[in-house]
Amino acid sequence: MAWVETLINGALLGGLYGLLGIGLALVFGVMRVVNIAHGEFMVLSAFFSVFLVGMFPSIHPLLLLIPVVATSFVVGWLYQMLIVNRVARQPDPLAPLLLTFGISIILRNLMVELFGADVRSVQLGELSRASLELLGLNIGIMPLLTLLLAVLLFLTLQWILKRTTFGRVIRATADRRDIVRLFGIKPDRVYNYVMGLSLALGAIGGVLLAVRSSFTPFSGAERLLIAFEVVVLGGIGSFWGALVGGIALGMAQLAGLKFDPNAGLLYAHLLFFIMLLIRPAGIVSNRT
Template sequence: MIWVETLINGALLGGLYALLGIGLALVFGVMRVVNIAHGEFMVLSAFCAVFLANLFPTVPPLLMLIPVIALSFAVGWIYQAVIVNRVVTSPDPLSPLLLTFGVSVILRNVMVEVFGADVRSLQVGELSRASLEIGGLNIGIMPLLTLVLAALLFMVLQLILRHTEFGRIVRATADRRDIVRLSGVKPDRVYNYVMGLSLALGAIGGVLLAVRSSFTPFSGAERLLIAFEVVVLGGLGSFWGALLGGIALGMAQLIGLKIDPNAGLLYAHLLFFIMLLIRPSGLVASKV
């Protein structure tokens, strides 16, 4: 029974990890760019949520997600339009990596300057500790809600990309940038909206992770690593693959902690390494 509970809780944790990775998967699937600053943007969203929660103490903290999501979308749109579009079509694959890495370093130092280096977390009261007992298993309500939210977001995103005009334009831009330009679509503008959506999705994961664990301005690298492993495990550019990759990563982490309480993310990293050896294309090898 203990192992069953461990697997269930691992799957629930995986829903949160999937939220960290879906934005990264979206940008890579459409632009073939790895946004190294993705982790810092998630941490920034968490800082903004904590700041707003302190500014409006009578408002439920999780409602701070609404303005943070909107702000993250706007920041992502501007970030892509002003910075990333300059190198998104560069023949040198290192250009986007170096540029987004530079942005991540700047963001990290700005957060230290503005918010300080103290450890923070988003307090949501009893909700973070509430649980359900089902058949002798203790299931946390907050992790369960996070997994449900992740699944809903994945379904909505899939529906948007498959069955709306915007989604068809995004997929066409991902496949043939030169062709869509001839039809009057501006690929750079499409990329702006994609990056905005990516950072908005990342903000959801960043804020919810701030409820579950503490963070500092230096937590971006850890968030990016988790997001990257989720995307690679699931399959680069695959949304449902990212969900499966997150669940697999969460299960591996909690199984490892059950075997060795000092293991941390070691077993999750081992799963990532083994997956690269036996199936480098990921669990679901498809693109946006």
């Protein structure tokens, strides 16, 4: 039963990892741009949530997630409009890669200057420690809620992209940005929405990960690595693949910790490396 409980908790952790990767997958799927600063933006959202919790201690931290997500959307919109759009249209893929890498360094040092290098976390009180017993298994309530939220967000994103006019515009822009101009659609404006949505989704994952573990201004690289592995492991271009990849990484991490308490993310990285050799296209190789 102990191993079953470990795998279940790993799957719950994987839902959170899926949230870390979905924003990165969205930007790459639409713009073919790898946003290296994605991890720093997630950490910045976590710092913002800590600031809001200190400012409004009477409000539950989960409710403060709403202004954090809204602010992240606006930041993403401005980030794309003022910075990334200047290089996103260039045929050289290194231009946006180097630009976003530079932005990540600036954000990391800016957070050190503003918040210091102390370890922080978002406290939820009793909710973070609460659990329920099901068939002899102890399952954390907060990880379960996180997985349910991840599935809900994936379903919502899938519905938006498949069933709404805005989603069809995004998919058309991703396929042929030159053709959509003939219909009066401005690709740069679509990209603004996509980056805003990406950072909003990343903010949810970043704050929820800050609830589960501590973070510093230097945690962005670790978050980005997890997000990148989730996207590649699940299958580039597949949103549901990102969720499956996240669950696989979460289960590998907790199973590894069962063998070696000092392993950390080692076994999750090993799973990524092995799957990259066996199935480079990812678990879900087709675009959805």
